[in-house]
Amino acid sequence: MSEDRPVPGSPDDRVCVVCGASLCARVAEWSAQCPSCGTWHSTLVPEINSVELHDPIDRADRIAGFKLLRDENNAQILDDLATQMPLPDKRLFDVGSAHGWFIEAAADRGMRAEGIEPEMEMVEHARARGLDVRPGYFPAVLADDEQADVISFNDVLEHIPDVDAALSACAQHLPAGGLLSVNIPSASGLAYRVATTLARVGIRGPYLRLWQYGLPSPHVHYFTPDGLQRLVERHGFAVVLRRPLSSIRRQGLWERVHTVSKPTLGSVLTFAALWVATPVFERPRNADVFLLVARRQ
Numbered sequence: 001m002s003e004d005r006p007v008p009g010s011p012d013d014r015v016c017v018v019c020g021a022s023l024c025a026r027v028a029e030w031s032a033q034c035p036s037c038g039t040w041h042s043t044l045v046p047e048i049n050s051v052e053l054h055d056p057i058d059r060a061d062r063i064a065g066f067k068l069l070r071d072e073n074n075a076q077i078l079d080d081l082a083t084q085m086p087l088p089d090k091r092l093f094d095v096g097s098a099h100g101w102f103i104e105a106a107a108d109r110g111m112r113a114e115g116i117e118p119e120m121e122m123v124e125h126a127r128a129r130g131l132d133v134r135p136g137y138f139p140a141v142l143a144d145d146e147q148a149d150v151i152s153f154n155d156v157l158e159h160i161p162d163v164d165a166a167l168s169a170c171a172q173h174l175p176a177g178g179l180l181s182v183n184i185p186s187a188s189g190l191a192y193r194v195a196t197t198l199a200r201v202g203i204r205g206p207y208l209r210l211w212q213y214g215l216p217s218p219h220v221h222y223f224t225p226d227g228l229q230r231l232v233e234r235h236g237f238a239v240v241l242r243r244p245l246s247s248i249r250r251q252g253l254w255e256r257v258h259t260v261s262k263p264t265l266g267s268v269l270t271f272a273a274l275w276v277a278t279p280v281f282e283r284p285r286n287a288d289v290f291l292l293v294a295r296r297q
Contacts, residue, residue, distance in 0.1 A: 014041060017163055018227045027199045027207065037230065040187050040222035046159055048118045048216050067101070073245045074105040074154075077183060077291055080241055081150060084179055084293060087111050090149035093173070095138040095166075096156030100126035103133070111150075116141055119216070139169035147173055152181040158219045167235040174296040180237055182292045183245060185210070187222040189288030225290050237294035244287030 014023055016034035023032035023041060031042040081087060088110030094103045097115025099122060106113035115133035117123050126133045134141045151170045160166050170180050186192065192210055199207035212218045223231070229239045 014043075016041065017221065018223070018231050027196055028204070031211065034227075037227045038187060038224045039227040042211060042218070042220055044211065044213065044218035044220060046161070046217045046220070069246060070101050070154075071105070073183065073289070073291075074102050076243075076245060077102075077152070077154075077181060078105060078109055080243065080291065080293060081179060081181060082109070084240055084295070085149065085177075091147070092150045092152060093138070093142075093148040094152045094154065096153065096159070097126065097131075097133055098122050100129065100131040100133060102152065102154050103131055104129070107131075114148075138166065139173060142169075142173060144172075147175055148178065149175075150179045150181060152183075154181075154183045155185070157182050158184055158221050158223065159217045161220050163221060163231070164235075167232060167237075171236050171296060176296055178296040179240075180232060180294045180296065182228065182232070182294075184223060184228065184290065184292070185219070186225060186288055186290050187227075188224045190286035191288045192222060225292065228292055229294075232292065232294045236297050238297055239292060239294045241291070241293040243291050245289040245291050 014032075015021060016023060016037060016039050018039045019034060019037045021034050021036035024035055025033040027033075030044055031040060033040045078087065087106070090111050092103065092106050092111045092113040094106070094113065094115050097103055097117045098119075100115055103113035103115045103126075113132065115126060115131060116138045117126065117133050117135065118137050120135060123133050123135045151174055153166075157163060157166065167180075174180065191206075195206035195210050198204070208214070210219070211222075225242055229242065232239065
């Protein structure tokens with residue numbers, strides 16, 4: 001993972017999307033924290049279909065390292081949505097549907113699940129398995145009057161530069177009573193706090209990895225649960241559920257550590273440290289991923 005890829009702009013001339021305060025607490029030249037609400041922002045630029053940024057090692061190992069954990073979290077999310085509305089025959093738009101694991105699980109619950117995915121390789125992969133996926137970006141691929149009962153973002157909202165526009169579109173495409181489901185990394189999580197501390201003393205590897213620096217779809221934001229709730233409420237939603245989700249499991253950990261690199265002494269030591277620390281990261285108060293479900297008012 002290279003740190004010398006150019007990043008346009010500086011966070012210094014931006015304001016926080018949550019509260020409007022000026023950003024000032026910097027860790028890297030391309031990232032900064034809001035001193036008011038704790039939200040982090042970056043100037044990293046998504047390049048979804050950039051061939052040069054896709055490393056062949058990424059594909060098979062990404063699946064092996066994430067599939068079991070994603071399946072577990074997808075089941076939890078659908079269980080939580082089912083407490084808010086009956087799922088059979090409800091229409092779902094899953095934004096950034098990637099491999100299609102979530103829409104596949106939702107369809108198994110009787111939902112009319114559709115994916116929206118900008119990366120053409122992912123679209124083709126999901127369609128080959130019989131899943132309903134539209135190529136392109138949300139909300140551009142939707143007609144103005146299209147409605148869904150649920151719109152979900154699973155590890156996606158943090159990658160969207162104009163998150164205000166995305167949430168405004170959700171309000172447009174959900175009827176009153178419709179649900180917004182956001183599964184997202186947490187700036188309050190133990191891993192992010194540790195990575196930030198290490199970056200401040202010059203050990204930047206974990207920080208770069210958490211921001212997905214140098215990958216086709218880096219993070220643009222890191223929200224706290226309170227910050228994200230404040231943001232979605234501003235767009236006409238009422239939060240009905242917040243919970244931590246699993247972010248690490250020993251099974252598949254080796255593949256996750258080596259998603260973007262081949263094994264090295266450093267990566268083996270990282271794997272060993274994470275293996276030992278997994279029970280600590282699994283404690284709810286240390287959760288690095290959280291789910292927020294909100295109802296359209």
